[in-house]
Amino acid sequence: MKQEYDLYTAEQHHVWELMYKEQIEILTSRATKTYLKGIETVQFEAHKIPRFTVINEALKALTGWQVYPVPGLIDNKPFFELLAQKQFPATTWMRSLAQLKYIEEPDMFHDVFGHVPLLSEPYFASFLNGLSEIALEFIDSPTAIELMARIYWYTIEFGLIKEENALKIYGAGILSSPGESIYSLGTKPKHFAFDLDKILETPYVKDTFQPQYFIAESYQQLYNSLPQLKKRIEQAVESGSLIEDGQAFDFKSLLSHVE
Numbered sequence: 001m002k003q004e005y006d007l008y009t010a011e012q013h014h015v016w017e018l019m020y021k022e023q024i025e026i027l028t029s030r031a032t033k034t035y036l037k038g039i040e041t042v043q044f045e046a047h048k049i050p051r052f053t054v055i056n057e058a059l060k061a062l063t064g065w066q067v068y069p070v071p072g073l074i075d076n077k078p079f080f081e082l083l084a085q086k087q088f089p090a091t092t093w094m095r096s097l098a099q100l101k102y103i104e105e106p107d108m109f110h111d112v113f114g115h116v117p118l119l120s121e122p123y124f125a126s127f128l129n130g131l132s133e134i135a136l137e138f139i140d141s142p143t144a145i146e147l148m149a150r151i152y153w154y155t156i157e158f159g160l161i162k163e164e165n166a167l168k169i170y171g172a173g174i175l176s177s178p179g180e181s182i183y184s185l186g187t188k189p190k191h192f193a194f195d196l197d198k199i200l201e202t203p204y205v206k207d208t209f210q211p212q213y214f215i216a217e218s219y220q221q222l223y224n225s226l227p228q229l230k231k232r233i234e235q236a237v238e239s240g241s242l243i244e245d246g247q248a249f250d251f252k253s254l255l256s257h258v259e
Contacts (some may be wrong), residue, residue, distance in 0.1 A: 003053075156172065160184065194214050
């Protein structure tokens with residue numbers, strides 16, 4: 001499919017504008033500088049929904065990534081296959097005014113505003129690509145997919161990073177949520193240093209703000225953790241060990257969360 005840009009309504013462009021302006025005001029002092037620079041790189045504008053063709057031209061020159069339009073949530077295997085090809089699956093539908101504060105299924109604002117700007121960062125983009133390659137290698141193992149879901153959840157979706165001795169946001173699930181953008185850096189949740197083993201032992205929670213976040217030292221640290229991650233996944237699959245809570249979720253179910 002493709003982004004049928006001319007079919008977006010005035011209301012949908014207005015929704016983008018309302019959410020964009022609210023989030024930019026919140027994130028200017030809270031988001032990682034890499035993300036804020038990425039917004040400029042992919043040429044987001046407040047008053048109109050981004051064009052995928054414009055985004056792709058900018059990303060291709062930097063990291064080789066592209067945004068790939070999809071109708072909505074897709075299954076695990078095609079999801080990871082696209083990521084392995086440096087194509088980020090993003091839905092093209094935009095929420096309505098009535099859904100301004102909450103939706104169950106991620107729309108374009110989450111997929112594009114939340115995820116796309118950081119695809120301009122080489123180490124982060126390579127980390128996401130590496131995650132997908134590991135996931136595909138163990139795609140038939142429910143235990144492996146659950147463990148992959150945890151690392152994706154606590155990094156790509158809800159990760160924090162240390163930047164110039166300050167705590168900043170890089171996870172798309174936080175970046176696209178006004179409430180969690182403020183909450184995540186406050187005193188109520190627990191903050192832990194990035195620890196791959198601890199992350200793999202920690203089930204994620206949906207439909208509420210996170211009780212804990214993990215703080216990366218750099219995007220290079222994330223990328224450098226890939227060999228250790230693959231080893232841990234191999235060990236879990238070979239031993240036949242069950243994940244801690246005895247459940248394995250479809251990866252696609254991860255992205256339903258409080259905005």
